[in-house]
Amino acid sequence: MFDGTHHVPATPSRRPLLSAREVEVLTTWLRLGSKEAAAAKLFISPATVSTHIVRIRAKYSAVGRDATTKSALFARAVQDGYTTLDEW
Numbered sequence: 001m002f003d004g005t006h007h008v009p010a011t012p013s014r015r016p017l018l019s020a021r022e023v024e025v026l027t028t029w030l031r032l033g034s035k036e037a038a039a040a041k042l043f044i045s046p047a048t049v050s051t052h053i054v055r056i057r058a059k060y061s062a063v064g065r066d067a068t069t070k071s072a073l074f075a076r077a078v079q080d081g082y083t084t085l086d087e088w
Contacts, residue, residue: 015080016059023082025052030074031088 018026025048029038035049042049053073060067060076067073077083 014063014065016056016063016065018056018059018082022052022056023077025049026056026073026077027083027087029053030070030077030083 025038025042025044028041029035029049032038032041035046035053039046039049056073057067060073065076067076074083078085
């Protein structure tokens with residue numbers, strides 16, 4: 001959210017609670033660029049990566065903050081403190 005002068009973090013009620021594993025899968029997928037590469041790194045199947053991403057998107061949708069693209073998911077993860085720009 002932007003209040004006109006600076007960034008204001010999402011309020012707790014609008015920040016979905018992602019599990020540690022969801023954050024790990026999300027950031028690995030974002031970093032490596034494909035579900036196949038993330039799956040290989042995490043020793044899970046690409047279908048499992050997809051399932052995590054679908055659930056993460058659903059959690060964002062449930063709090064009224066849709067993230068329908070990969071870049072939107074990255075932005076949400078940064079906004080909500082699940083990762084930082086310095087980590088990239």
